[in-house]
Amino acid sequence: MAVIPNPRFQSLEAYEITPQEPWQIYEDYAVTKLDWNEGAFVPPFVKRIARRLLSNDEYYSWYPDCAAIELTKALADSLGVSVMNVLTFPGSDVALESLCRVYLSGGERVLIPVPTYENFFTFAASAGGELVFVPLKPPFEFSAASLIADYRHDRPKVIYLVSPNNPCGYLIAQSDVREICRAFPDTLVILDQAYVDFSPDASCVDLIRACDNVAITRTFSKAFSLAGLRLGYVVASHDILKQVAKIRNGKNLGMLAQKLGVELLKRKTDVQQWIRQVVETRDWLSHRLTTLGVTHSTSYANFILFELPDPKYALAEFKRHGVYVRDKSKAVPNGLRVTITTRQAAAQFLRVVEKLVAR
Numbered sequence: 607m608a609v610i611p612n613p614r615f616q617s618l619e620a621y622e623i624t625p626q627e628p629w630q631i632y633e634d635y636a637v638t639k640l641d642w643n644e645g646a647f648v649p650p651f652v653k654r655i656a657r658r659l660l661s662n663d664e665y666y667s668w669y670p671d672c673a674a675i676e677l678t679k680a681l682a683d684s685l686g687v688s689v690m691n692v693l694t695f696p697g698s699d700v701a702l703e704s705l706c707r708v709y710l711s712g713g714e715r716v717l718i719p720v721p722t723y724e725n726f727f728t729f730a731a732s733a734g735g736e737l738v739f740v741p742l743k744p745p746f747e748f749s750a751a752s753l754i755a756d757y758r759h760d761r762p763k764v765i766y767l768v769s770p771n772n773p774c775g776y777l778i779a780q781s782d783v784r785e786i787c788r789a790f791p792d793t794l795v796i797l798d799q800a801y802v803d804f805s806p807d808a809s810c811v812d813l814i815r816a817c818d819n820v821a822i823t824r825t826f827s828k829a830f831s832l833a834g835l836r837l838g839y840v841v842a843s844h845d846i847l848k849q850v851a852k853i854r855n856g857k858n859l860g861m862l863a864q865k866l867g868v869e870l871l872k873r874k875t876d877v878q879q880w881i882r883q884v885v886e887t888r889d890w891l892s893h894r895l896t897t898l899g900v901t902h903s904t905s906y907a908n909f910i911l912f913e914l915p916d917p918k919y920a921l922a923e924f925k926r927h928g929v930y931v932r933d934k935s936k937a938v939p940n941g942l943r944v945t946i947t948t949r950q951a952a953a954q955f956l957r958v959v960e961k962l963v964a965r
């Protein structure tokens with residue numbers, strides 16, 4: 607007789623990942639990978655330090671610093687908060703999953719404005735949450751006032767907000783997040799700011815002083831280009847972090863990621879320069895898409911959501927030209943998403959768009 611899994615998992619849908627072809631073919635072909643919103647700037651000093659660190663046996667044979675002391679201090683200094691308000695994880699996904707595991711139990715409601723980052727659905731559902739989707743209509747403008755008016759009496763246990771939003775690109779003002787936290791005082795408001803380094807004015811870290819029910823997640827995968835090394839963190843009140851720390855497994859946060867995170871924070875001006883280039887390229891591409899008549903949303907992050915008829919055909923055409931973009935058509939009719947990295951990659955992407963539009 608087959609062993610029966612937890613019933614919660616039997617009905618659970620796995621997060622849909624795209625084919626992982628770039629890993630199989632990149633050694634033989636030039637791949638322009640614009641499908642997962644990874645940062646693409648690995649400065650020479652990072653590689654130099656990585657090489658030096660990896661010549662030490664300890665980096666292979668010792669467990670990492672489970673408390674991530676140096677990294678936590680560097681993050682706290684950089685954010686202007688106390689070390690008691692920062693908790694590190696191997697990627698912000700693990701931070702999101704841990705928040706769900708600690709705060710949700712069977713049948714509690716989780717409010718999620720959609721379209722949004724779908725991996726979170728799996729985290730919330732597997733922790734027992736009942737997902738309540740709040741559909742936004744094109745052009746996908748988020749309204750805190752509507753959310754409060756429509757759901758105030760629903761008593762959700764968790765609200766999941768993403769700002770800048772993936773895939774729509776919109777921002778949620780700090781004052782709106784504060785209003786939501788106040789309107790739902792018994793709710794954990796998870797604010798996912800994975801892309802905030804591309805819009806630093808949208809940072810909501812200050813909110814943790816005024817609101818004890820907000821947890822902000824952030825990552826080194828986007829602006830800091832360390833997606834492969836897995837590094838993320840939560841900024842929140844110490845009361846929240848004390849609970850989440852109970853299930854955090856510090857052994858999973860590798861020492862190379864910790865050290866490189868610290869080094870990148872020390873050399874933030876290099877990263878800021880790269881962010882400026884990404885923003886310039888994004889705005890250039892947005893302008894070009896407008897000229898071509900391609901519908902797309904305004905983005906405050908390192909990607910653009912755009913629309914083309916027959917997205918499956920378009921994806922195949924992009925791939926034929928060595929360009930990988932993301933199919934978002936299940937969430938947004940005819941929707942595709944392109945990551946912004948270099949001007950050269952954006953130009954290569956645009957050449958395929960021009961062919962598709964002229965079809």
Ligand SMILES: Cc1ncc(COP(=O)(O)O)c(C=O)c1O
Binds near residue numbers: 642643696833
């Ligand atoms: C909104 C959002 N949150 C979190 C993540 C995951 O980031 P990490 O690599 O830190 O797990 C992503 C990755 O695409 C994302 O888009």
